[in-house]
Amino acid sequence: AVDRPYTKDGSREADFIPCVTWGKTSETIGNYVHKGQRLLVEGRLQIRRYDAKDGSKRWVTEVIVNHAEFIERKEQTSQQPAPQSMESFGQQVPFDEEIPF
Template sequence: MPINRVILIGRLTRDPELRYTPSGVAVTQFTLAVDRPFTNQENKREADFIPIVSWRQLAETCANYLRKGRLTAVEGRLQVRSYDNNEGRRVYVTEVIADNVRFLESPNRESGGSNQHSTGAGNTSRRNDADPFADDGRPIDISDDDLPY
């Protein structure tokens, strides 16, 4: 049985772009910058820039709550599609179709709030009053050995 699941954690490179199809279905696109788990020859981390697409209510929720720079987790499936551009050349696009997006930081950093929104196929939202990972503006120092994958 084939499996196509992707889980990513990264930061938005720009605000999400919300549009509607001609039939009125919401679709949001954004790009997630995901650090690679190793450093390059200059001892710097590189990142991959992954295009994310969300649909319907999830698209509207992402457009309302996500902003450039926010730490976000995305779960979905990898999709490769193609089209012919204006020059008649075939263009291939690889993107993640999100079915669950978790907002890992408070939307208003200055307020010191601790909201954590999770939304997905079940279309749920929740608030955690005691967030142990409340954003204090500093990166979290986690060794690669501490990660379960």
């Protein structure tokens, strides 16, 4: 789930994006991640079409995960509220205006 950066009518909204993993990545996530724990995922967006049982055409958009990274420990999930912005993920690095090329 990804929280939207705005509220509509005073309520929070989120988008639930299906993520597909294979191999060791899916095994690790299945063994060590629980509902509500945040992950950082990298991958490609895949849009595919299929025919439903009723004959209608359906579209699915999903992320095919190439890399997943734990960004919090299990203990943090139950003790701290979820951050509302990216600033909470680490330290800000100063911008160097000199370009090396």
